Amino acid sequence: MQPTIEAMTERDVEAVARLRLAAFFEGTGRTLEEDMAGLRGLIAGDGFEVAFVVRLGGSPIGSCLFVRNEIDPAHDLTPWLAGLVVDEACRRRGIGTALVRAVEAHAVSAGVGMLHLYTWQARRFYEALGWTSVEPFEQDGEPMLLMSREL
Template identity: 35%
Template sequence: MQSDITLQRLSAEDPNAAVVAGWIFEAWGHLHPGLTLEQAIDRTKAKCGQAGVPSIFVATQGAVPVATASLVADDMSIRHELTPWLASVFVLPKWRGQGIASALVRRVEAEATASGFDRFYLYTPDQQALYRQLGWQDVERLEYRGENVTVMSRQMEL
């Protein structure tokens, strides 16, 4: 990852919260029919916790946001028993391939373990290889809201 990229916790008051919400809405809003951008912004701001679950992290170059990842209690309505979740890992296209997503995933992992969780989850339709490289393991493949996805988990040492 470039040395001029910093990772920080996102707060609800941060103007970048609306930017991050827009990215998430554009990338995954189709999974939530009827959700408006305004509702997505409100949901994102509600997930800007001060520590633990929920938390949202943003990678910035200077003051400009370039990527995000979240730690949330529930990211899959058909798997409520699984918690917490790595969610909404997103890197702007021109910043991809530079290790930013991996750094954000590691930051979320650190947040989860600091909060006492030794196992957590994610689902992805197409980024299984990245997560496997980072130590995640496949749990199951299923159809979720019209997409074929892989649920993955990561076992951490506390």
């Protein structure tokens, strides 16, 4: 069975929010309801911003976002690749790469020439996909890296 990547729908919101909370927001106080509301706002938006979901057998196993603004950005840049997450049991199968490429393709179709992202732990993953390190910095006392990719 092959994974499929599509625009997120309401049926994906709770499962994706649970993946995102575990990956990004543990210990931050962000609630499942808050993350679900944010995802619903994206899927009900103007079509420029998009939330992609990857499904395996109909179940969401990952997601990646194309957004105008990153949560609490340290830089005044736009747009962003954000929130790449793949269920731990499904990693190392090219799913993350496929999600990044889906966001990049959407950005190109929307007339975007440059994308940005924040990471620290996944910097080597993004470098292997052609992303460039722009600036290391600290956010909330933790190391962070601004990266970009010309499309």
